[in-house]
Amino acid sequence: MNHASGIDNIPLTATDCFILALEKHDHHTGTSGNTCRYVVELEGRLNKDDFESVLKSNLLAQQLYSFSICKGNLFTVPKWKSISTSSIKVMCYEDDAYLPDAILNKKISAEKSNLFSFDIIYRSNGNSTLVFSWNHLLMDGYGAVLFLKQLNGFGKEAGYLATDSAIRLNFSTLKEAVKARFFLSSSAANPTSGINPKKIYTEVNQRIKVLRFTKQETEQIDLIAPTLGARFGRSPFYLACSARVIKAILEKRATPVSNFWIPVPQNQRKKGTNGPLLGNHLSFLFYRLAATMLDSLENTVKSINDQMVNQVRKGIPKACDGLMNYLKRIPSSWYYQLIKGPQGGSLSGFLFTLAEDHPEELLKFQGLNVVDALSFPPNTFPPGLTFAFMRFREQLQIMVLYYEEVITETEMESLEIQIRYELINGKHFN
Numbered sequence: 143m144n145h146a147s148g149i150d151n152i153p154l155t156a157t158d159c160f161i162l163a164l165e166k167h168d169h170h171t172g173t174s175g176n177t178c179r180y181v182v183e184l185e186g187r188l189n190k191d192d193f194e195s196v197l198k199s200n201l202l203a204q205q206l207y208s209f210s211i212c213k214g215n216l217f218t219v220p221k222w223k224s225i226s227t228s229s230i231k232v233m234c235y236e237d238d239a240y241l242p243d244a245i246l247n248k249k250i251s252a253e254k255s256n257l258f259s260f261d262i263i264y265r266s267n268g269n270s271t272l273v274f275s276w277n278h279l280l281m282d283g284y285g286a287v288l289f290l291k292q293l294n295g296f297g298k299e300a301g302y303l304a305t306d307s308a309i310r311l312n313f314s315t316l317k318e319a320v321k322a323r324f325f326l327s328s329s330a331a332n333p334t335s336g337i338n339p340k341k342i343y344t345e346v347n348q349r350i351k352v353l354r355f356t357k358q359e360t361e362q363i364d365l366i367a368p369t370l371g372a373r374f375g376r377s378p379f380y381l382a383c384s385a386r387v388i389k390a391i392l393e394k395r396a397t398p399v400s401n402f403w404i405p406v407p408q409n410q411r412k413k414g415t416n417g418p419l420l421g422n423h424l425s426f427l428f429y430r431l432a433a434t435m436l437d438s439l440e441n442t443v444k445s446i447n448d449q450m451v452n453q454v455r456k457g458i459p460k461a462c463d464g465l466m467n468y469l470k471r472i473p474s475s476w477y478y479q480l481i482k483g484p485q486g487g488s489l490s491g492f493l494f495t496l497a498e499d500h501p502e503e504l505l506k507f508q509g510l511n512v513v514d515a516l517s518f519p520p521n522t523f524p525p526g527l528t529f530a531f532m533r534f535r536e537q538l539q540i541m542v543l544y545y546e547e548v549i550t551e552t553e554m555e556s557l558e559i560q561i562r563y564e565l566i567n568g569k570h571f572n
Contacts, residue, residue: 152222152303154211154279156463157422159470161278162211162220163477165252170523171345172545175249176278179518180286181241181271182504185511188262188270190232193508197230197260202292202302204230206280206420210255217471222420226255233261241273246348250277272507282422283497283517284409287504289419296503301417318457318464325458326465329428333400336491337388338524339547346523346545352516353540353558359566360538366568371444377496377531378446381406381429382439383564384529387557388492389436390571391549394556399433402491408459409498425459431491439570492525497532505535516541523548538565 154162165176197203210225235242245261258276265271276286291297355363367379385402392399407424411417427450435445453459469477497517505512514534521528521543530541540561544554560571 150223151212152420153219154221154470155304155421155423156466156470157282157424158279159220159474159477160466161422162252163474164522165279165474170343172247172347173249173523174247174348174520176252176520177248177250178276178278178283178286178520179241179245180274180283180290181516181518182274182290182507182512183269183271183514184507185269185513187264187268188272188508188510190234190262193260193262193272194230194232196293196508197232200293202289202419206258206289207256209257209280211252211279213474216473219470228256230260233259235261235263236266237263238266240352241350245273245275246350248275250275252277252279269513270510278422278520280421281419282407282409282424283495283519284411284423285419285421286517287498287501288416290507291501291503292419294504294507297416301415302419304418304421304423315464315467318461319468322458322461322465325456325461326428329430330403334403334430334491335392335397335399335401335433336525337392337527337548339526341547343547346526346547348521348543348545350518351542351544351554351558353542353562355538355562355566357535357537360533360536363538363565366565367443370440370568371447373447374450377406378443378450379565380496380529380531381446381494382442383561384492384494385431385442386436386439386564387560388527389433390560391553391557394553399436401433402429402431402436404429404431404490404492404494406494406496410459410463425463427453427459439564439568490525493519493522493528495519495528495530497530499533500535518543521545 161176205224207230208224208226209222211220212223213220235244242263248259250257250259257280258274261273261275263271263273274286274290281289288297364376367376370379372378381404385404388402389399405426405428407426410423410425429446429449431442431445435441469480500515504515516539517530517532518541519528519530523545526545526548528543530543532539542557563571
């Protein structure tokens with residue numbers, strides 16, 4: 143099915159329903175909830191009126207903008223329904239801040255329609271920055287890239303919807319769901335540690351920090367990763383270095399560290415496909431990292447790699463899909479009670495994701511050269527610390543999203559020094 147098809151009563155995916163349940167988790171002033179952002183820095187001035195005309199004439203953009211969630215009756219899967227008929231307006235700012243507070247603190251609620259927005263920031267040097275913000279329910283980061291490509295004239299025939307989102311609920315899928323439940327109970331069992339603040343906050347202040355690596359440094363990181371045991375991609379090396387810097391921070395605080403438990407999203411689309419765009423098409427791998435293992439960088443990388451291989455071999459991602467397909471019929475408030483941590487906290491020590499590399503089709507946007515691009519996931523509080531890795535023009539970039547109440551600026555400086563050193567050198571810092 144493509145985007146020319148009917149657009150009413152489209153069921154949410156199983157992962158969408160999981161994310162919808164997590165909306166219940168966000169009750170702090172100062173967070174931006176499930177809002178994601180794709181930030182594109184442009185050489186030159188993007189014309190607001192011209193870009194609004196592009197959005198107005200794009201059927202897919204208009205359809206996505208019209209969507210709202212219809213929850214229906216008890217034990218029915220929520221659906222997308224076309225509600226809004228308002229036109230897409232682009233907001234503009236004159237500012238040299240990377241993201242002005244009005245954009246950084248923007249919260250796009252799943253309870254309303256118009257689940258995405260565009261902002262343009264005009265810089266004093268004559269350049270401009272386009273910020274695409276959207277609620278995670280509408281699409282994942284991979285879908286966002288597909289949407290931006292489509293706006294830029296590529297992928298006009300991209301798949302809009304999943305071709306077969308329905309999964310039969312029978313004994314086989316029930317068995318998969320039970321397998322996933324037992325695995326998760328064992329994997330996330332206490333004791334677990336995290337960066338979660340001990341104090342209870344009702345209001346928090348979010349911040350972002352971007353760590354950039356040169357092409358030469360990135361190539362060096364790529365060479366080091368497999369020598370430490372990352373045999374199937376670089377993700378285990380990235381995650382190991384991230385976990386070790388958090389352990390170092392907690393140790394400096396004299397906070398005991400037992401085990402970190404980290405869920406990592408995995409794109410389920412077939413490699414090279416142009417869809418589906420709408421909704422989240424993700425599964426998860428889950429890593430439990432013991433404090434003793436974290437003392438060694440090589441042992442940490444090997445442990446993550448071995449856990450990844452073991453979970454794939456045992457079909458854990460597929461089993462988790464089965465579990466989420468059973469749970470998606472549960473009302474969101476009940477679903478949240480099943481997945482939340484103790485006292486409504488977070489089981490995850492911190493959050494980690496590997497975003498899609500910025501594609502060649504978006505090295506020019508609306509006729510302007512793209513000089514940088516970053517994909518920012520939501521930063522759920524708690525735990526309130528997220529690492530996101532991606533590449534722009536073959537150069538690694540790390541987006542660290544955090545809250546002042548979780549990590550101090552001094553700790554952030556230490557984090558940057560250590561993670562840079564260990565990624566580039568493949569050796570223990572200090």
